[in-house]
Amino acid sequence: MSAHATSRPKRLVILGSTGSIGRQTLEVVCGLRERFQVIGLSAGANATLLEEQAREFRPRMVWSGSEGERTALAAASGADWATLEEQAAHPDADLVVVGTVGSAGLMPTLAALRAGKSVVLANKEVLVMAGALVTQAAKQGGGELLPVDSEHSAVWQCLWGEEGSAVRRIILTASGGAFRDYSAEDLARVTPEDALNHPTWEMGRKITVDSATLVNKGFEAIEARWLFDVPLDRIDVVLHRESIVHSLVEFVDGSVKAQLGEPDMKLPIRVALCYPERVAEERESRFDLVRTGALHFEPPDMRRFPALGLALKAGRLGGTYPAVLAAADEAAVGHFLAGHLRFSDISILLDEALSAHRAAADTDVEAVLAADAWARAYADDWVQTKV
Amino acid sequence: MSAHATSRPKRLVILGSTGSIGRQTLEVVCGLRERFQVIGLSAGANATLLEEQAREFRPRMVWSGSEGERTALAAASGADWATLEEQAAHPDADLVVVGTVGSAGLMPTLAALRAGKSVVLANKEVLVMAGALVTQAAKQGGGELLPVDSEHSAVWQCLWGEEGSAVRRIILTASGGAFRDYSAEDLARVTPEDALNHPTWEMGRKITVDSATLVNKGFEAIEARWLFDVPLDRIDVVLHRESIVHSLVEFVDGSVKAQLGEPDMKLPIRVALCYPERVAEERESRFDLVRTGALHFEPPDMRRFPALGLALKAGRLGGTYPAVLAAADEAAVGHFLAGHLRFSDISILLDEALSAHRAAADTDVEAVLAADAWARAYADDWVQTKV
Numbered sequence: 084m085s086a087h088a089t090s091r092p093k094r095l096v097i098l099g100s101t102g103s104i105g106r107q108t109l110e111v112v113c114g115l116r117e118r119f120q121v122i123g124l125s126a127g128a129n130a131t132l133l134e135e136q137a138r139e140f141r142p143r144m145v146w147s148g149s150e151g152e153r154t155a156l157a158a159a160s161g162a163d164w165a166t167l168e169e170q171a172a173h174p175d176a177d178l179v180v181v182g183t184v185g186s187a188g189l190m191p192t193l194a195a196l197r198a199g200k201s202v203v204l205a206n207k208e209v210l211v212m213a214g215a216l217v218t219q220a221a222k223q224g225g226g227e228l229l230p231v232d233s234e235h236s237a238v239w240q241c242l243w244g245e246e247g248s249a250v251r252r253i254i255l256t257a258s259g260g261a262f263r264d265y266s267a268e269d270l271a272r273v274t275p276e277d278a279l280n281h282p283t284w285e286m287g288r289k290i291t292v293d294s295a296t297l298v299n300k301g302f303e304a305i306e307a308r309w310l311f312d313v314p315l316d317r318i319d320v321v322l323h324r325e326s327i328v329h330s331l332v333e334f335v336d337g338s339v340k341a342q343l344g345e346p347d348m349k350l351p352i353r354v355a356l357c358y359p360e361r362v363a364e365e366r367e368s369r370f371d372l373v374r375t376g377a378l379h380f381e382p383p384d385m386r387r388f389p390a391l392g393l394a395l396k397a398g399r400l401g402g403t404y405p406a407v408l409a410a411a412d413e414a415a416v417g418h419f420l421a422g423h424l425r426f427s428d429i430s431i432l433l434d435e436a437l438s439a440h441r442a443a444a445d446t447d448v449e450a451v452l453a454a455d456a457w458a459r460a461y462a463d464d465w466v467q468t469k470v
Numbered sequence: 471m472s473a474h475a476t477s478r479p480k481r482l483v484i485l486g487s488t489g490s491i492g493r494q495t496l497e498v499v500c501g502l503r504e505r506f507q508v509i510g511l512s513a514g515a516n517a518t519l520l521e522e523q524a525r526e527f528r529p530r531m532v533w534s535g536s537e538g539e540r541t542a543l544a545a546a547s548g549a550d551w552a553t554l555e556e557q558a559a560h561p562d563a564d565l566v567v568v569g570t571v572g573s574a575g576l577m578p579t580l581a582a583l584r585a586g587k588s589v590v591l592a593n594k595e596v597l598v599m600a601g602a603l604v605t606q607a608a609k610q611g612g613g614e615l616l617p618v619d620s621e622h623s624a625v626w627q628c629l630w631g632e633e634g635s636a637v638r639r640i641i642l643t644a645s646g647g648a649f650r651d652y653s654a655e656d657l658a659r660v661t662p663e664d665a666l667n668h669p670t671w672e673m674g675r676k677i678t679v680d681s682a683t684l685v686n687k688g689f690e691a692i693e694a695r696w697l698f699d700v701p702l703d704r705i706d707v708v709l710h711r712e713s714i715v716h717s718l719v720e721f722v723d724g725s726v727k728a729q730l731g732e733p734d735m736k737l738p739i740r741v742a743l744c745y746p747e748r749v750a751e752e753r754e755s756r757f758d759l760v761r762t763g764a765l766h767f768e769p770p771d772m773r774r775f776p777a778l779g780l781a782l783k784a785g786r787l788g789g790t791y792p793a794v795l796a797a798a799d800e801a802a803v804g805h806f807l808a809g810h811l812r813f814s815d816i817s818i819l820l821d822e823a824l825s826a827h828r829a830a831a832d833t834d835v836e837a838v839l840a841a842d843a844w845a846r847a848y849a850d851d852w853v854q855t856k857v
Contacts, residue, residue, distance in 0.1 A: 244631020372767035380759035
């Protein structure tokens with residue numbers, strides 16, 4: 084391991100650096116300055132924070148969704164302006180952290196993998212939309228997909244030293260989200276503020292709402308299907324309130340492995356960035372099973388949270404259906420957060436979008452992007468006409 | 471993995487074949503006849519069962535503690551008479567299962583490891599008595615130690631694909647044994663029958679009593695220290711009533727892995743026999759977190775169960791102290807099962823034996839065997855004079 088420690092720092096490109104994953108990635112990097120050098124930063128919004136980050140980390144490349152910030156950013160950091168795709172495929176990049184949200188990460192992820200980069204993938208919609216294309220790009224380009232979602236990081240760690248053919252079943256745990264104890268009636272009345280109040284995890288706004296509908300767990304099942312090449316019918320979901328057991332793998336001999344830890348995204352980020360090393364976290368161990376006392380497991384309630392079942396259905400249908408699911412959900416969550424849609428309407432919208440969709444013959448990038456655009460338009464129209 | 475499946479069967483020697491581990495090993499082998507060939511069987515007692523086993527598995531070598539059975543065994547199986555050590559070191563043996571109890575396994579284990587055999591070690595006193603010698607023999611002979619205790623199998627599986635230097639802490643789980651909910655007063659009155667009524671595991675008599683005193687968990691901490699080269703002060707014990715989480719490993723980056731499963735010794739036996747493959751268990755999966763519902767974790771009560779603390783103390787003292795602990799315990803449990811000793815006297819006897827012991831300068835095999843003999847004599851004497 085000393086070979087790693089003494090080699091040159093890994094050069095990081097962070098797409099979506101002002102989002103929850105981007106900020107936490109930079110926090111992790113701060114504690115490991117000798118190991119990582121940030122060469123690219125980008126953000127869709129929040130130009131002020133991006134400028135601060137650029138000043139601190141002195142990347143070579145920046146990009147902001149606010150084109151007007153271009154001059155200020157260049158002045159702050161001396162960095163060149165480079166699009167997400169340019170940054171992702173840059174010859175000097177070793178590791179590309181895709182911390183964008185929604186469909187924004189798809190093309191940069193494909194660009195990075197085609198260029199043979201290792202991709203730390205936090206943008207879950209990328210694999211949901213285009214899992215076949217993304218895993219194919221990784222195979223062809225020689226790049227590696229490193230999961231950073233706590234659930235997939237858990238599965239991944241449980242698979243270290245194991246043969247893929249030894250996997251019988253993946254068991255994804257779900258906290259249950261903000262409304263796990265709400266009745267169907269209560270669910271009809273919840274506000275965006277209620278939905279953003281997650282019981283165990285601090286995350287971005289969109290994913291926090293997705294956790295509350297449980298569609299997020301369906302996304303994760305689809306992601307797991309692609310990341311670990313395990314069919315959806317061998318991926319189960321179990322409700323686990325404490326968010327301590329991050330997921331489990333059952334092997335063909337009946338043995339089960341789990342990965343555990345306090346709910347803190349910085350752990351899976353650290354694991355992915357440092358892979359294949361485990362780098363010491365100096366802080367005193369906080370993991371304490373005795374203090375936790377008990378870990379609970381329940382079946383998810385597919386009736387109160389129909390979006391989970393819809394997501395799994397889209398995953399089983401395959402083709403462009405998962406892209407429709409992801410795009411319709413992104414639009415629906417936007418409308419919900421803007422106050423244009425009730426919480427319980429999100430799953431109704433998803434259901435109707437999936438029913439209305441006609442899949443393309445081929446599932447190439449064009450078809451995926453067309454399905455994405457169709458679903459967004461469908462969702463916007465749905466909100467205007469039905470609500 | 472197909473290379474393994476098509477290669478010749480592994481040749482097994484099973485020492486202690488009529489005990490709990492021996493019988494369960496043969497059950498596992500029965501389901502995997504194309505993978506294993508039993509070439510040696512032996513048992514200290516229960517000549518009738520040994521004869522049955524010899525008839526069924528047709529080993530080349532047998533040995534029975536009842537010398538008078540020699541002719542009958544030879545007639546039943548056509549096998550040659552060979553001592554435990556001869557069987558363990560036999561040139562044709564690939565894998566030696568040490569399923570003996572107490573100190574009986576030490577010399578055969580050393581013989582097997584020196585001959586470069588892989589040893590499936592269920593006889594925990596072997597590592598407790600002579601961990602340094604045994605691990606040294608493995609290193610010198612090139613043999614491998616494969617754990618089969620559920621706890622050590624769990625730790626071992628969690629370490630597949632990990633660097634030894636990445637381990638921060640081992641967390642051994644304990645069911646708490648038959649008396650986990652007994653008060654100190656109740657403990658003074660329990661009978662051997664009470665002690666043999668383990669809440670979650672079916673095991674041999676001696677280990678079931680050792681579980682009730684919790685000395686077993688101290689033995690396991692000492693074993694783990696040797697098997698995984700982790701100092702005792704980084705091995706913790708946590709009470710876990712359900713016996714579903716078999717043990718955990720915390721890594722330096724804060725990540726924790728656990729191995730889980732129904733409490734069934736056949737799983738770790740299967741894992742050790744088939745290593746490095748995982749061989750499919752055809753029966754429907756029985757692992758069901760939702761049915762289990764909750765997993766509980768508590769600190770062990772060192773006051774009600776002082777034998778655990780005594781065992782850890784012996785482990786920290788090192789040298790011949792752990793051999794004294796193991797031998798005094800074996801004698802004490804024998805006296806308790808025979809009705810000569812109260813349950814609460816077991817730990818008093820262990821405490822006084824450890825205090826009375828004067829460690830030898832060197833911890834070679836002779837010193838270990840001398841400490842073992844001294845402790846047995848001390849225990850017998852203690853029972854005669856103090857009870």
